[in-house]
Amino acid sequence: MRVSRLTILALVAAFVVAGPSVQNSAWAASPHEMGDEAEIAALDLEAQGKLDDAIVKHREALKLVPNSKAFKENAARTLNSAAIAKHDANDDKTAIAYLEEALVLVPSFKQAKENLALIKVVSLNIEGVKLLKSGDFPNAAAKFSEVLALQADNKAAKINLDVAQAQMLLKDDPAGAALKLQDAVTLDPTRQFLKDKLAEAQAAADAKAAAEAKAKK
16 A cells, blocks of 8 residues: 555654653764655655656655655556556656656565566567568567567568568478468458568469479489
């Protein structure tokens, strides 16, 4: 449960009232007290929508009181909220880092786990498509394989993986490339691009088979 600002303020106030009286000397706050102050500041900043600044304060509080379950939960929730904002701003690298940090603090945080998987899927798919278009087929295939490890029913990643693998096979094994592209066409029979690539691979496979048959005569 998130510890409210009022709860922390009450705890700090109670300590001050009950604390020892020190005369003629500077009173040194304990790590727990400084942690409470940092956590209050973090909650105030979050309420203002300043999530990045709030995260800095949550980290400060946890550095002072590293075993506080409430501080960890508060920080994890703020990190999750900030990650969503970063994703919406097309900064998936920071979003992923925030969610991974949240899960270190609270490994059972279901929403952070789900958000991390979804954002990784989007990010990996985008990276994979860029690599595919640039002709870097092995690395594109690796990205799409990572997507499928996170989301096995992602049809776009399956199709793109088939295309990347087909391009890798086309020169030496056009028949194998045709099989990959046939799978892609089966997944999405409406895309003319896939049909064209399949026809190209089948033509290459037929030409290779004919050349091999001629060489045996």
